[in-house]
Amino acid sequence: MLYGAECWPTKRQHVQQLSVVEMRMLRWFCGHTRRDRVRNEAIRDRVGVAxxxxxxxxxxxxxxxxxxxxxxxxxxxxxxxxRVVNIKRGRGRPKxxxxxxxxxxxxxxxxxxx
Structure with missing residues (x-):
């Protein structure tokens, strides 16, 4: 999942999507579903994953x-x-x-x- 992640400029949205997928995999790994209502921290402690x-x-x-x-x-x-210094940038927030x-x-x- 993190292949090439060192080169990504990650936004909060990317981190959120990755954490959702990770928790989905960890729940599947432990045999739990969302209906079991087991907290994410408990699953992380059980598996030992940061x-x-x-x-x-x-x-x-x-x-x-x-x-x-x-x-x-x-x-x-x-x-x-x-860094390129004399370049005209577009409107809005810079990337x-x-x-x-x-x-x-x-x-x-x-x-x-x-």
Missing amino acids: PIEEKLTQHRLRWFGHVQQRPPEAPVRSGVLE LTWDESVKRDLRIGISLKR
Whole structure:
């Protein structure tokens, strides 16, 4: 389910859809249905699985570490870290980029450690 997830700029909607699918699979794995009214936390504790949002963050930050280790002239690094400055953008909210989602993950990781 998370193949290539380190390259996605995930929105809240994507995380919600992935968590719904994950819980559906975990319930099926445990033999429970929604009618059994077993809490998600109980199922996660029983199976021993971390929430999918944490796994997404770990994958993205691990990939970011690999990108940072590459030399500056590497295509993956120059494509990720360079920013076009003189471009006319459209109206509305700008699209979420991968590096913005990494910055968000780093902020969340720092605040969780405190």
